[in-house]
Amino acid sequence: MKVFISGGCGQVGSHVAELFMERGDKVLVVDNFDTGRRLHLPDEDNNLTFVEGSIADKPLIDKLFAEFKPDIVVHTAVSYKDPEDWYSDCLTNAAGGAALIRASIDNNVKRFIYFQTALCYGIDPVESPITLNHPILPDNSSYSISKTPTEQYLKLSGLDYVSFRLANVVGPRNVSGPVPIFYERLKAGKKCFVTEARRDFVFVKDLAKNVIKAADGSGKGEYNFSSGTDVPIIELYDAMVKAMRINVYPEPDVRPLGDDDVASILIDPSKTFEDFGDIEFTPLETIVAEAIAYFDEYGVYGGYTHLKHEEAKDEAK
Numbered sequence: 585m586k587v588f589i590s591g592g593c594g595q596v597g598s599h600v601a602e603l604f605m606e607r608g609d610k611v612l613v614v615d616n617f618d619t620g621r622r623l624h625l626p627d628e629d630n631n632l633t634f635v636e637g638s639i640a641d642k643p644l645i646d647k648l649f650a651e652f653k654p655d656i657v658v659h660t661a662v663s664y665k666d667p668e669d670w671y672s673d674c675l676t677n678a679a680g681g682a683a684l685i686r687a688s689i690d691n692n693v694k695r696f697i698y699f700q701t702a703l704c705y706g707i708d709p710v711e712s713p714i715t716l717n718h719p720i721l722p723d724n725s726s727y728s729i730s731k732t733p734t735e736q737y738l739k740l741s742g743l744d745y746v747s748f749r750l751a752n753v754v755g756p757r758n759v760s761g762p763v764p765i766f767y768e769r770l771k772a773g774k775k776c777f778v779t780e781a782r783r784d785f786v787f788v789k790d791l792a793k794n795v796i797k798a799a800d801g802s803g804k805g806e807y808n809f810s811s812g813t814d815v816p817i818i819e820l821y822d823a824m825v826k827a828m829r830i831n832v833y834p835e836p837d838v839r840p841l842g843d844d845d846v847a848s849i850l851i852d853p854s855k856t857f858e859d860f861g862d863i864e865f866t867p868l869e870t871i872v873a874e875a876i877a878y879f880d881e882y883g884v885y886g887g888y889t890h891l892k893h894e895e896a897k898d899e900a901k
C-alpha cells in the first residue's frame with residue numbers, strides 16, 4: 585500500500601507513519617517543519633520518502649501525487665501556532681486541504697483520512713456529550729474556522745473518507761497544549777496556570793492504531809474520537825507532577841477560561857466504537873510517563889497553543 589502523509593513529522597503523522605512502515609507499506613511524507621521535527625521520523629529508506637515542502641504549494645502536491653500515486657492519504661498537516669496569523673492558517677488548513685483533496689480526486693486515491701478539531705462544535709455546545717448531529721459552529725475559534733473547509737470539501741468531493749474529530753491528543757512528540765507547557769514550566773520551577781476546564785486526553789498511539797484501521801477500510805465519514813470521559817485539567821497537572829517526581833507540590837494558579845476556550849469538550853464516541861470496535865484507551869499515567877520520557881530525551885519543542893487569551897500566551901512563553 586502507498587500512503588501519502590501530510591505533516592508526517594508531527595505528533596500524529598509520525599506515529600501513523602511508523603505503523604504503516606512497520607508492516608511494509610510505502611510512505612511519502614511532506615512537512616515544512618512548522619511545528620514538526622525531522623527526528624520524529626527515521627532516515628529515508630525503501631519504505632520512506634521525505635519531502636520538505638508545504639501542502640499549500642499546489643504544483644508540488646500535484647507533482648508528488650502524479651509520481652507517487654498514493655492509495656491512501658493521511659492528512660495531518662496543520663497550522664495553528666499563531667492564533668492571529670489567520671492567513672497562514674488558511675493557507676495550510678483550507679487551501680492546503682483543498683490541494684490534497686483535488687490531487688486525490690485526480691489520482692483516484694482510495695481513502696482519505698482527515699483530523700478535525702472538536703472545536704468545530706463551537707465553544708458553547710448545546711449538548712454533552714456532543715454527538716455527531718450537533719451543528720458545526722466554528723465561529724469563535726480561528727483554528728476551527730480554518731480547519732472546517734477541508735471536512736466540507738471532503739463531503740463534496742465524492743472521495744471515500746474518514747474524518748476523526750479530536751479533542752486532546754497527547755503523548756510523545758506533543759508540541760501543543762498543556763503537556764509540553766506544564767513540563768517546561770515544572771522543569772524550570774515556574775508556576776503553571778491551570779484553567780477550570782475538563783478535557784478528554786487521548787493517547788496518540790491509540791489514535792494511530794485506528795488510523796491504520798481506517799486506511800484498511802473501517803469507517804466512513806465523520807467520527808468523534810474520544811474515550812467518552814473527561815477529567816479536570818488539574819488532574820493532568822497532578823499526574824505530571826507525580827511522574828516528574830517533584831517532591832514539594834507546586835501549587836498551580838487556577839484561572840478562568842478565555843473567551844475562545846470551552847469548559848468541557850466531551851464528544852460522544854459511540855459511532856466510533858460501533859464501526860472501529862472497542863478501543864482500549866491507555867490510562868493517563870502511562871500517557872504522561874511516555875510524554876515525559878520523550879521530553880527528557882529530546883526537549884520541548886513548541887509549547888504552542890491555538891488559544892489567544894492572555895493566560896494561554898503567558899503559558900506558551
Ligand SMILES: NC(=O)c1ccc[n+]([C@@H]2O[C@H](COP(=O)([O-])OP(=O)(O)OC[C@H]3O[C@@H](n4cnc5c(N)ncnc54)[C@H](O)[C@@H]3O)[C@@H](O)[C@H]2O)c1
Binds near residue numbers: 593
Ligand atoms: N493534537 C491534538 O490535540 C489535536 C486536536 C484536534 C485536532 N487535531 C488535528 O490532528 C492533526 C494532527 O495534529 P498534531 O497533533 O499531529 O499536530 P502537530 O503540530 O504535531 O503536527 C502537524 C505537522 O504539520 C506540519 N505542517 C504544518 N504546516 C504544514 C504545511 N503547510 N505543509 C506541510 N506540513 C505542514 C508541521 O510541521 C507538523 O509536523 C491536525 O489536523 C490537527 O488539527 C489535533
